[in-house]
Amino acid sequence: MNGLSDAERRDELATLAPEKLAELESEDEGEEHPLPDLSNVEDGVVMRAAPNPNGPWHLGHARMPAVIGTYKERYDGRFICRFDDTDPETKRPDLEAYDAILDAIDYLGFEPDTVLRASDRLETYYDHARELIDRGGAYTCSCPGAEFSELKNAGEACPHREKDPEQTREEFEAMIDGEYSAGEMTLRVRTDITHKNPALRDWVAFRMIDRPHPREAASDYRCWPMLDFQSGVDDHLTGVTHIIRGIDLQDSAKRQRFVYDYFDWEYPEVVHWGHVQVDEYDVSLSTSTIKELIDEGKLDGWDDPRAPTLASLRRRGIRGQAIVDAMIELGTSTSNVELSMSAVYANNRDLIDDGADRHFFVRDGVEMAVDGGPDAGHPPVHPEHEERGRRDVPVPGAVLVEPADVPPTGERVWLKGFGCVRHVDDGFTYVGDDIAAVREEDVPVIHWAPAEGGVPLRLRTTDGDVTGVAEPALADAAVDDVVQFERVGFARIDALGDEAVAYFTHE
RNA sequence: GCUCCGAUGGUGUAGUCCGGCCAAUCAUAUUGCCCUCUCACGGCAAUGACCAGGGUUCGAAUCCCUGUCGGAGCACCA
Structure with missing residues (x-):
């Protein structure tokens, strides 16, 4: 078995x-289980993420793969990634986003069982539209938008509603053949023009778009389905059993049910969740806003540490798992929720602390001469893993310490891994390595770096860059390593060289 | 204007369907103490919430009504 x-x-x-x-x-x-049980799981669970590939993903986008991936594991289900790229005009797809999104899903630790592009499936949508027309479920309509809207809001049908299927078929074929321009003709689903909810009355299923789709394979099409039609047909055809979507699409299921009824299909289970806000960022969680800031040069790119994007978090050394765990903890309630970055950081700290070697990094250091004592300090690589050995931090007659750590003249400070020194005149004088100074006399323990021979380093943080000097051993680290700069925080090594670059992870 | 939906501590969440075991769970955050040659990790403790008002009931976070606040849709966007 x-x-x-x-x-x-x-x-x-x-x-x-x-x-x-x-x-x-x-x-x-x-x-x-942090996530609530799904209902009706007896016949299996098939779920889909249906991103619009109009840009790389921000933090909020992680929620869908996190939740679907988790349900997939719990119910031994399937995970479909379907790119809903059916608007070459206002939500024009970004050709690089398709792979960027798949990369992001991989970063989060999941792999879709199936990847589909709606723009590959136009013929399928056309076929179903033809069938719908034959069943009396749709009619071509040439009303200008505003005019139809007025009639609709009054609960009145437009003259095109009573067309016979033959004429509709003819005009729909003409739409497919590109014989109309944008705005001239649509195909509407015949729902209930007097439905008490105006949002459900005779909605548009197909419209004309003049601008070619950016994907070569789809660039000849001019007649494009709207989300509710495309998504509804695809969900059924791909065997989706459970749909999760935002409250902005609360009416979608109700709209799509009209089509499902015409086809005699059974509608999947639906869960609606609220919007996610994230604290801690100045930049809003919006693909278009982030894109603007990048274009204006206010952000260096999609992985700028100040950007609330998945690419940024990844570069900062946040594990995808930490994000997934935080997203799962948010649950799937219909009210809007706020994600605390501190929750992500707490999860991540759990994951990385044990593996992160310790190093010293002195920000905006002031040079202090050191008189006496050994010629090097030897702090442990990791306080809980003595077996990983000790570091060698030379003291070439002077050290760098952070300005705030310089004690008043006459007072002592403990240079970690080296020993106790006293501030006299223009420098430090070694006073011994009796740890009792720290344990019993409350001498502060600080980090430090050699005045010469250290590694110049730029630390990129969400508040901008800070520069300083790290201990020489940092040169032996590898790019991608996540280290802990003692008393500063965790950081991912991004580049080594004349000036090393690290991205600040979190405290 | 029409139509939907929601409301538990700073944040998120459990409990709400089937009222009592809830003087309300867990996590995170904050604060204090302990540990420590890091302000990391770990341990202990404290602070902190059922939107409001009515009703039903022996008993309401849970059921009903009203109100308040918040969100969403009424696109040839997704």
Whole structure:
């Protein structure tokens, strides 16, 4: 039975020993799941993320793969990534975003079972539109938008509503053939023109767009489906059982049900969730806003540490898992939620602390001569892993310390891994390595760097760059390593060389 | 204007369907103490919430009504 999936195993168990299954299920109920159970999971779980590839992903976008991926694992389901790229005009796809999004999903630790592009599937949508027309579920309409809107809001049908299917078919074929320009003709779904919710009345299923799609393979099409039609047809055709989407699409299911009814399909389960806000960032969680800031040069790129993008978090050394965990903790409630970055940081700290070697990094250091003492300090690589050895931080007659750490003249300070020094006149005088000074006399312990031979380093943070000097051993680190600069915080090494570059992760 | 939806500590969440076990869970945040040659990690403790008002009931976070606040849709965007 080991080769079977959980679901298959369960079915097997149901026939062999029903009482054992009940037992198994009550055990399951005892399990702690941050996400609520899905309903109607007996026939499997197939979910999809349906991103519009109009730019790289920001933090908020991580929620969909995080939740779908987690449900997939829990229910042994399938994860479809479908690019809903059916608007070559106002939400024009960015050709680089397709791969960037798949990369982001990979970074979060998931892999879609299937990847689809709606722009590859136009013929399928056309076929279903033809079928819908034949079933009396749609009509071509040439009303100007504003005019139709007025009629619709009054609950009145436009003259095109009573067209026979033959004429609609003819005009729809002309739409497909590109015989109309943008705005001249649409195909509307015949719902209920007097429905009490105006949002559901005879909505547009296809419209004309003059501008070619950026994807070569789709560039000849001019007649494009709207989200509710395309998405509704695809969800059914790809066997989606559970849909998660934002509250902005609360009416979508209600609209799509009209099409499902014409086709006699069963609508999937739907969960609506609220919007996510993120604290701590000055930049809004909006693809278009971030894009503008980059274009204006206010951000260096999609992975600028100040940008609330997944590329940025990745460069800062945040593990995808830390983001996923935080997203899962948000649940799927319909109210809007605020994600605390501190939750992401706390998760990440758990993941990286054990592996992060310690180093000294002195920001805007002041040079202090050191009189006496050994010629080097030897702090541990990691305080909880003595076996990883000790560092060698030379003291070439002078050290750098942070201005705020310089004690008043006459007072002592403990240079970590080196020993105790006293501030006299223009420098430090070594006073010994008796740790009692720290334990019993409260001498502050500070980090430091050699005045010469250190590694110049630029630390890029969400508040801008800071420069300073790191201890020489940092040169032995590898790009991509996440280290902890003692008393400063964690950072990911981004580049080594004349001036090393690190991205600040979090405290 | 029409139509939907929501409201538990700073943040998120459990509990709400099937009222009592809830003087409300867990996480994070904050503060204090302990540990420590880091202000990291770890340990202990404290602070902190059922939107308001009515009603039903022996009993309401949970059911009903009204109000308040907030969100969403009414696009030839997704």
